[in-house]
Amino acid sequence: MTEATAPSVFLVDDHALIRSGIRAEIASAVHLVGEADEVDAAIELICERRPDVVLLDVHMPNGGGLAVLEAVTRACPATRVLVLSVSDAAEDVIALIRAGARGYVTKNISGPDLIEAVQRVAEGDAVFSPRLAGFVLDAYASSGGGEVDDELHQLTPRERQVLRHIARGYAYKEVARELGISIKTVESHVSAVLRKLQLSNRHQLTNWANERRLV
Amino acid sequence: MTEATAPSVFLVDDHALIRSGIRAEIASAVHLVGEADEVDAAIELICERRPDVVLLDVHMPNGGGLAVLEAVTRACPATRVLVLSVSDAAEDVIALIRAGARGYVTKNISGPDLIEAVQRVAEGDAVFSPRLAGFVLDAYASSGGGEVDDELHQLTPRERQVLRHIARGYAYKEVARELGISIKTVESHVSAVLRKLQLSNRHQLTNWANERRLV
DNA sequence: GTCACAATCGGGTTGATCCCTGAGCAGGCC
């Protein structure tokens, strides 16, 4: 597990160019054991070859990056996943950490830094872009460290239902008519959702839902 | 202009890894004359070195890809811009063609195909991913060839800027602070956008922008 | 110079949204 030499790495990205770039930058320092450009092949090959580290682009069609991450952490927990992303939004990062990622770096990282990140993840460290470390620590601190329940999970079924309508752009009155309840009840649910997710208005809620593909 | 040999290419992308990947794939067949990772440097260097082709990632912070494209087509029309993107949404493509792009390929293109695309653009051809060619032709055909008004194109630059902020969930007051203008001015711009796009509220605007990947 | 238009602001109105404090009712649990 603790190779002081070259860690084995599996590469997942749907863009051939980006795979090529990563390969060119890190091939000298790691042992590339495979690549994949889509979800199913990635999961199958990773479980077969059991690399030390999976370099995973989360920005894949149908939110597939998350699917790969979950499958890998479930099927072979010894393999650590280092997420590559273009986004540095705090919500994204936290969701991925919850799903089992051991590191998160944005794609504007330099080649040498990426090599170091891969090696550190292979050795068991958690690696984050400096700007993101604060977010991650905050998230863990505020969650107690143990039963990390996904933010969506703390919403009641009715609240999730109202959330979906709001995220689609319905006005309160329309949601009320749609669900056959009073406007005041819709208000109550929305307030509860905003409070639980620590957001301040329904526009942020729309974006929150979009990022999570709840629409 | 018509080099049967290696065309000169300038590379613009804010991600070092992607630049590295493109470099590795095409360096053998073209003459790379420079790179840039942000808007101002890109415009300056391109106008100075006058490459045959600019390989441009449109997906840059603050919508900077479009700024580079507009500056280049204005300042040195002899230089042709080939757009690289992760998006294959028809609206995006059409907007870029309108802004002067001579080609548009997605990042899942293969190395050899990218080389061929660069060479064809350098020779004056227009190059599109097969799936996109239909959209482009439709857009030109249905417009009679002349006053093609893409919905996004009838917005002024300032309106597009405000639109992006609104779509991200900012309140009017936050947009005003961010852009250093009055709330009333933000209101004016939003009203103009809603009127031009024939929408009735900012929720629809958010969804409109999300569908077009403007966020 | 005139005209159009983009961009900048203001006052004022109406409805929607957000937040707070309540409240009643049903169902599950001890």
Place this chain on the structure above:
DNA sequence: GGCCTGCTCAGGGATCAACCCGATTGTGAC
């Protein structure tokens, strides 16, 4: 029977959003 939670609703106040009216400045076209 108590207790908790989820769902339902109401009143009222503060804020925001959308639209109406108006205005000035600057730029570029004719």
